[in-house]
Amino acid sequence: MKKSLKDLSYEEIQDWATAKGLKAFVGRQIFRWMFDKKVSSASEMRNVSKPVRDLVDKSGDIKLLETEKHEKSPDDSTEKFLFRCRDGQAVETVLIRSPRRNTLCISSQVGCALGCVFCRTADMGFIRDLSSGEMAEQFIQASRISGEHITNVVFMGMGEPFRNYDASIRAAVVLNHEKGPNIAARRITLSTSGIVPRIREFAQLPYQFKLAISLNAGDNAKRNLLMPVNRRYPLPGLLEAAKHYTDVSNRHVTFEYVLIRDLNDGPEDAEALKNRLTSIPCKLNVIPFNETGGGLERPSDSDVKRFLSYLENVNFAVTLRNSGGRGIHAACGQLYHEGKTP
Numbered sequence: 001m002k003k004s005l006k007d008l009s010y011e012e013i014q015d016w017a018t019a020k021g022l023k024a025f026v027g028r029q030i031f032r033w034m035f036d037k038k039v040s041s042a043s044e045m046r047n048v049s050k051p052v053r054d055l056v057d058k059s060g061d062i063k064l065l066e067t068e069k070h071e072k073s074p075d076d077s078t079e080k081f082l083f084r085c086r087d088g089q090a091v092e093t094v095l096i097r098s099p100r101r102n103t104l105c106i107s108s109q110v111g112c113a114l115g116c117v118f119c120r121t122a123d124m125g126f127i128r129d130l131s132s133g134e135m136a137e138q139f140i141q142a143s144r145i146s147g148e149h150i151t152n153v154v155f156m157g158m159g160e161p162f163r164n165y166d167a168s169i170r171a172a173v174v175l176n177h178e179k180g181p182n183i184a185a186r187r188i189t190l191s192t193s194g195i196v197p198r199i200r201e202f203a204q205l206p207y208q209f210k211l212a213i214s215l216n217a218g219d220n221a222k223r224n225l226l227m228p229v230n231r232r233y234p235l236p237g238l239l240e241a242a243k244h245y246t247d248v249s250n251r252h253v254t255f256e257y258v259l260i261r262d263l264n265d266g267p268e269d270a271e272a273l274k275n276r277l278t279s280i281p282c283k284l285n286v287i288p289f290n291e292t293g294g295g296l297e298r299p300s301d302s303d304v305k306r307f308l309s310y311l312e313n314v315n316f317a318v319t320l321r322n323s324g325g326r327g328i329h330a331a332c333g334q335l336y337h338e339g340k341t342p
Contacts, residue, residue: 006136030045260289
């Protein structure tokens with residue numbers, strides 16, 4: 001598959017231009033057309049000469065995704081996009097509206113290898129990594145189709161961003177770039193299931209990107225059951241890395257906790273969270289499980305309320321996040337697509 005110019009950074013596009021005998025500013029123009037103006041073809045680059053437009057087309061197609069399906073939830077708060085890649089693989093992307101922000105949840109891989117039992121994407125297995133351009137393209141296409149000003153981006157769709165770390169960070173940098181989408185770094189969040197070495201590496205980045213960790217249990221035995229990655233990176237080391245991140249970056253970490261009926265919603269589970277998280281500057285997002293067709297069950301509203309009551313008077317923030325888009329299978333844990341085009 002031909003490498004796209006959309007996979008290049010701001011500096012690399014300038015280097016590409018000079019290597020082709022052009023001025024560096026031509027590379028800067030191309031970058032802005034792709035990521036700020038959000039064009040889908042070189043023909044839309046109006047202040048770029050035709051020979052350069054032809055060179056762009058020859059060097060790397062800049063439309064990496066085709067929109068195959070676009071769905072809206074009944075209340076219009078959530079939109080889901082099915083994007084087809086040039087090799088026939090497909091990923092899903094979700095736009096979530098709220099009164100103060102429009103958040104785009106983008107995918108970093110086709111499928112996922114980690115096998116979390118509460119996530120439908122796990123049923124796909126791992127197919128391949130997405131390039132940085134394919135990740136940024138999800139933002140571009142969703143912006144164009146929805147007509148919305150997207151204020152926040154979360155790398156929480158299909159895949160594990162920290163198993164595709166370099167490309168995910170490159171995409172985040174492009175989305176943050178002042179000559180591109182210019183999304184504030186603090187409005188870009190990367191989520192991980194707990195890839196400890198990458199968390200430590202992430203802490204050293206010279207950017208203000210935020211970190212979310214999918215936690216879902218406060219003890220090793222239960223987390224091993226829910227998230228096989230815990231067998232490689234057990235809780236003590238994971239939480240030590242999270243504390244390292246907060247110490248080095250001077251930012252809080254967000255822990256995501258998918259609440260599953262009769263599995264991790266008891267008083268002992270809340271007590272384990274208190275013991276584990278008290279020393280870490282953090283926020284805990286409690287997310288009632290979204291049905292994925294397996295044997296797990298969503299807790300009732302009274303179950304959720306009771307669990308939250310166990311966490312009163314803790315020294316970290318606790319919020320309830322009810323995922324939108326359940327009716328179109330766009331909620332947390334529901335993203336899935338079967339097969340590729342012939």
